Amino acid sequence: MATRATVHAHAAPQGFIRKYIFSLDHKVIGIQYIFLALTAVWVGMFLSLLMRIHLYWPNAVLPLIGEIKPETYTALLTMHGTIMVFFVLTTAPQGGFGNYFLPIQIGAPDMAFPVLNMLSFWTTFVAFVVMIAAFFVQGGAPLHGWTGYPPLSAVQSAGPGEGLGADLWITSIAIFCIASLMGALNFLTTTLDMRAKGMTMMRMPLTVWSWFITAMLGLLAFGVLLSAGILLLLDRNLGTSFYVPLVVVNGVQMGHKGGSPLLWQHLFWFFGHPEVYIAILPGMGVTSQILSTFSRKPIFGYRAMVYAMLTIGFFGFMVWGHHMFMSGMSPYSAFAFSILTMCIGVPSAIKTFNWLGTMMKGRIRFTTPMLYAIGFVSLFVSGGLSGPFLAQPVLDIQLHDTYFVVGHFHLIMGVAAIFGMFAATYYWVPKMFGRMMNEFWGRVHFFITLIGTYAIFMPMHYLGMAGGTRRYSSYLEVGYLTKLMPLHEFMTYAAIITIAAQFIFVINLFSSIFKGPKASDNPWEATTLEWTTATPPPHDNFNGMTPVVHNGPYEYGVPGAPKDYVMQTDTPVTVAGAH
Amino acid sequence: MGLALLVVIWLITFISTYFFAAKTWWLPHGASTAARFIDGQFTLTFVLMGIVFVAAQVALGYFAWKYRDRPSAPPVAYSHGNVKLEIVWTALTTILFIGLNLMGYPVWAANRWEPARPGAMQVEVTGMQFAWYFRYPGPDGRYGRTSPKLMDPSAGGEAAVGLDTSDPAAKDDVVTGSLYLPVNREVDLTLRSVDVIHSFFVPSLRFKQDAVPGLMIHMHFTPTEVGDYEIACAELCGLGHYKMHGMVHVLSQEDYEKWMAAREAEKQ
Numbered sequence: 001m002a003t004r005a006t007v008h009a010h011a012a013p014q015g016f017i018r019k020y021i022f023s024l025d026h027k028v029i030g031i032q033y034i035f036l037a038l039t040a041v042w043v044g045m046f047l048s049l050l051m052r053i054h055l056y057w058p059n060a061v062l063p064l065i066g067e068i069k070p071e072t073y074t075a076l077l078t079m080h081g082t083i084m085v086f087f088v089l090t091t092a093p094q095g096g097f098g099n100y101f102l103p104i105q106i107g108a109p110d111m112a113f114p115v116l117n118m119l120s121f122w123t124t125f126v127a128f129v130v131m132i133a134a135f136f137v138q139g140g141a142p143l144h145g146w147t148g149y150p151p152l153s154a155v156q157s158a159g160p161g162e163g164l165g166a167d168l169w170i171t172s173i174a175i176f177c178i179a180s181l182m183g184a185l186n187f188l189t190t191t192l193d194m195r196a197k198g199m200t201m202m203r204m205p206l207t208v209w210s211w212f213i214t215a216m217l218g219l220l221a222f223g224v225l226l227s228a229g230i231l232l233l234l235d236r237n238l239g240t241s242f243y244v245p246l247v248v249v250n251g252v253q254m255g256h257k258g259g260s261p262l263l264w265q266h267l268f269w270f271f272g273h274p275e276v277y278i279a280i281l282p283g284m285g286v287t288s289q290i291l292s293t294f295s296r297k298p299i300f301g302y303r304a305m306v307y308a309m310l311t312i313g314f315f316g317f318m319v320w321g322h323h324m325f326m327s328g329m330s331p332y333s334a335f336a337f338s339i340l341t342m343c344i345g346v347p348s349a350i351k352t353f354n355w356l357g358t359m360m361k362g363r364i365r366f367t368t369p370m371l372y373a374i375g376f377v378s379l380f381v382s383g384g385l386s387g388p389f390l391a392q393p394v395l396d397i398q399l400h401d402t403y404f405v406v407g408h409f410h411l412i413m414g415v416a417a418i419f420g421m422f423a424a425t426y427y428w429v430p431k432m433f434g435r436m437m438n439e440f441w442g443r444v445h446f447f448i449t450l451i452g453t454y455a456i457f458m459p460m461h462y463l464g465m466a467g468g469t470r471r472y473s474s475y476l477e478v479g480y481l482t483k484l485m486p487l488h489e490f491m492t493y494a495a496i497i498t499i500a501a502q503f504i505f506v507i508n509l510f511s512s513i514f515k516g517p518k519a520s521d522n523p524w525e526a527t528t529l530e531w532t533t534a535t536p537p538p539h540d541n542f543n544g545m546t547p548v549v550h551n552g553p554y555e556y557g558v559p560g561a562p563k564d565y566v567m568q569t570d571t572p573v574t575v576a577g578a579h
Numbered sequence: 580m581g582l583a584l585l586v587v588i589w590l591i592t593f594i595s596t597y598f599f600a601a602k603t604w605w606l607p608h609g610a611s612t613a614a615r616f617i618d619g620q621f622t623l624t625f626v627l628m629g630i631v632f633v634a635a636q637v638a639l640g641y642f643a644w645k646y647r648d649r650p651s652a653p654p655v656a657y658s659h660g661n662v663k664l665e666i667v668w669t670a671l672t673t674i675l676f677i678g679l680n681l682m683g684y685p686v687w688a689a690n691r692w693e694p695a696r697p698g699a700m701q702v703e704v705t706g707m708q709f710a711w712y713f714r715y716p717g718p719d720g721r722y723g724r725t726s727p728k729l730m731d732p733s734a735g736g737e738a739a740v741g742l743d744t745s746d747p748a749a750k751d752d753v754v755t756g757s758l759y760l761p762v763n764r765e766v767d768l769t770l771r772s773v774d775v776i777h778s779f780f781v782p783s784l785r786f787k788q789d790a791v792p793g794l795m796i797h798m799h800f801t802p803t804e805v806g807d808y809e810i811a812c813a814e815l816c817g818l819g820h821y822k823m824h825g826m827v828h829v830l831s832q833e834d835y836e837k838w839m840a841a842r843e844a845e846k847q
Contacts, residue, residue, distance in 0.1 A: 071818035145815045152775040159817040245793025248730045249774045301660035331691035342676040349672040361656035363648040366580035381635045385628045394683040401813040462604035467782030472821035557655035
């Protein structure tokens with residue numbers, strides 16, 4: 001390993017541009033990804049704020065933005081979904097924290113391919129710029145939703161925003177796919193090839209496992225979306241008919257013939273479902289890491305956790321049809337897709353049990369990262385348990401494309417994943433920037449965000465059960481929907497408060513980075529390799545040394561050990577009766 | 580801090596569960612044969628998942644408080660887990676989830692695997708930005724020809740669906756903007772769309788099906804109560820998605836026949 005590591009080593013760069021902009025250092029690239037995602041999440045959150053305001057005050061004229069028209073609303077929801085899924089949920093947990101900590105946690109000096117790493121970040125950046133550009137072109141951003149179902153997304157005259165805006169949207173996604181493929185390749189190679197001596201696969205922290213499995217999913221899923229996106233571009237601009245049959249839009253017959261709108265849905269969801277796990281798996285990894293650290297106990301069922309993540313990843317590729325029960329797809333295949341979907345519930349339940357088992361009989365330290373990890377478990381349970389409703393085709397007759405779905409996926413792949421990122425931020429900022437974050441404001445931020453999240457997304461389930469359709473710019477046109485407005489009112493107020501509370505986080509983050517109390521090398525008394533090195537870590541992570549690993553990742557409370565934790569690099573302590 | 584967490588998590592759990600259990604907002608009153616079964620399966624799923632939800636959240640809050648670090652706390656139990664326990668809960672969740680899923684299948688099969696019975700009433704549903712049109716084949720029982728070239732959405736009615744009036748079978752076709760059905764008679768809908776994907780959703784009838792351009796999708800149901808039920812489009816179809824609504828009027832057999840006779844008379 002040592003020789004291989006030297007091959008990839010590169011000297012510490014001099015000069016601002018090589019050091020902070022076009023850096024090859026995985027740590028700098030990780031921080032770049034995190035700041036990109038932080039920018040994107042504010043954009044995405046702002047769009048959702050506009051949507052919530054419009055739903056409750058449909059006639060409001062906002063300063064600078066003006067009146068929100070129906071097509072503005074559909075453009076907002078499209079861009080909110082796309083930006084959040086790609087540039088936040090995919091970018092920060094994997095590209096950000098994964099990039100920064102995967103090499104350190106396996107004892108490597110850098111990623112396997114530093115240039116590819118830099119390239120994948122800057123490609124992601126270009127994708128983001130192209131996406132944002134869609135707002136500013138003639139016709140504005142597309143209105144076809146983040147799922148972009150053709151023919152709506154394929155026919156330029158199907159609505160405002162379906163012109164250049166839609167081209168930019170799909171081009172951006174295609175560029176993003178390329179970036180993600182490069183990133184995935186790098187993560188896989190690094191994990192397989194660059195581990196320090198003694199870092200066997202079964203000694204890897206669960207965070208590393210989660211990034212590794214996420215990279216596998218990314219490698220298999222983004223290629224499919226890339227091809228699907230190129231076909232969509234061809235349909236839009238070159239008159240091909242992959243997705244579009246003969247259609248008459250606004251009384252005008254289009255030139256397409258014989259395409260299948262369902263083909264796009266199959267390809268999109270073949271990517272789209274694994275994407276859910278791409279967003280949430282790193283959150284699961286970091287939650288496991290943090291629960292173990294602050295319960296001062298080994299993770300409950302390490303192997304079961306690894307197998308559960310692998311199983312989730314494996315089944316994740318066989319369930320895409322559960323998004324299509326009402327689409328006109330064969331009702332027989334619905335049977336297979338729904339059984340397989342239920343199968344995913346099993347490893348998910350195992351993970352929940354094991355998290356609870358980790359906390360049980362521990363000595364829990366309530367740091368802010370721990371609060372967020374506990375919040376993650378709570379949200380994972382709440383968001384997860386609406387899954388078995390939606391996995392049943394017969395219940396989808398009522399629930400599909402209602403707010404019940406919106407509540408479900410926001411709790412689990414949206415906010416649970418975000419809680420994973422918050423936990424990771426509060427946990428790792430001391431290592432990344434050498435300063436502790438403010439605990440008091442961390443707690444305030446946590447409680448407002450947890451309660452606010454439930455206040456926004458729990459009512460969506462009630463709304464959906466009552467038949468509340470999603471993607472409606474107004475609930476005032478349909479009689480029974482108008483009666484549900486009080487729920488929208490409540491959610492809008494909850495959203496305003498919760499969004500406002502996020503300023504606490506940003507202010508805490510930046511003031512801590514610059515002015516927080518200095519962090520020691522191992523402030524949390526944790527065991528994994530990032531806590532063995534200096535804070536912040538030097539350019540090659542371990543100051544020219546290569547760590548040698550002797551222990552599993554979560555050796556807390558080991559009887560007979562001098563401290564209540566045994567680092568991965570410590571000489572092993574023999575434990576009587578341990579298994 | 581442990582206590583604060585316990586209180587917050589428990590409160591969230593109980594308040595959330597209350598609004599479900601009190602049925603403050605619930606499925607709308609069901610008025611089709613499928614409704615009773617769908618609602619039963621929904622309630623069963625709700626009860627089972629509700630129990631797991633409350634149990635898991637209560638345990639989470641309780642553990643946070645009970646195992647908080649304090650000077651008097653006992654040393655942690657050094658354990659890497661318990662294989663037997665893992666096997667037990669894996670088996671239990673598998674049985675719960677798969678079993679629950681299988682129980683819903685008779686309804687799904689009756690709705691989607693079996694075709695409508697012979698003699699079911701025929702209605703064609705056409706979705707377009709942003710309206711629904713319904714076509715009845717008339718006394719001859721045959722739909723007349725339609726042509727994309729003849730479609731004129733701005734004209735509405737027959738012209739919107741592109742009915743070719745030169746076809747003899749089209750002479751008695753009735754095209755309406757609302758769906759009128761006799762009560763307790765099975766209806767076999769043929770769903771189609773001329774432009775983008777729409778979804779025909781009637782919450783009170785427990786009916787939803789996408790209308791997809793290029794496909795003719797047959798779907799059947801039986802309304803069981805006289806009344807007016809709202810249709811909402813459930814697939815994003817453009818800027819007017821939110822106002823693509825319509826009505827289903829379920830009438831007594833007698834009233835329905837009167838209504839239909841009046842429509843046919845208009846055609847003459």
